[in-house]
Amino acid sequence: MGLPWYRVHTVVLNDPGRLLSVHIMHTALVAGWAGSMALYELAVFDPSDPVLDPMWRQGVACFGFGAFHVTGLYGPGIWVSDPYGLTGKVQAVNPVWGVEGFDPFAPGGIASHHIAAAFVVAGTMWYGSATTPIELFGSYSLSMDQGYFQQEIYRRVSVGLIENLSLSESWSKIPEKLAFYDYIGNNPAKGGLFRAGSMDNGDGIAVGWLGHPVFRDKEGRELFVRRMPTFFETFPVVLVDEDGIVRADVPFRRAESKYSVEQVGVSVEFYGGELNGVKFLN
Secondary structure, three states: OOOOOOOHHHHOOOOHHHHHHHHHHHHHHHHHHHHHHHHHHHHHOOOOOOOOOHHHHHHHHHHHHHHHHHOOOOOOOEEEOOOOOOOOEEEOOOOOOOHHHHOOOOOHHHHHHHHHHOOOOOOOOOHHHHHOOHHHHOOOHHHHHOOHHHHHHHHHHHHHHHOOOOHHHHHHOOOHHHHHHOOHHHOHHHOOOOOOOOOOOOOOOOOOOOOEEEEEOOOOOEEEEOOOOOOOOOOOOEEEOOOOOEEEEOOOOHHHOOOEHHHHOOEEEEEOOOOOOOEEOO
């Protein structure tokens, strides 16, 4: 069976030697390309030539991008979204010249920085977070490990419960896009790059959200699935309680199992999504 191009990690599954070697080689290729381009620009740099002077060209292009393209004066503007990547759209952005321009979530800083960069080389470290291109490029590993989207989901559910909504109603109000961002398949370290739209006819393409599963053991304790860390290629299915104590798992060797979902009596009920209200017993 052919594998989609973004599932490269499947090829080195359970082979740490090859996993390490392909990532070292990938780093070498990226560093080699960046270094070679830097040497090329240095080789053609000629301050006396207005055509072959990369510094001059970059300065004018940077000013033009900030003053015209970003502001929408002679261009469409830029992609602007909220911190959770839900409301992204292309829009014109007015430059801001105060301290607020250094706010990583202030899109106006992008316009002002590009305009200023024509005269002074301004830092560009803010641009990625200011435009929040999650809709375009997906989430990053740190946001997955730190539960960035998960925390926002739980915050919204808590607000719904405070407003006297039922658990099912609270979860049903979670935007499907936000739930999708928290899906492990979106983690770039797990061969992510999944999108809501059709990419190809291969397997692994997400087409809908089944809902939020709530696991409970036979004593009524709510159990949570241990998140798979970014660096791991494989990870056991472990369910822990609110204190982090392991209460159930899916064992590798069933003959020696003590905490299997069958033995512990785990049940699951879905809230929101396509399986809203559906409950499964062991």
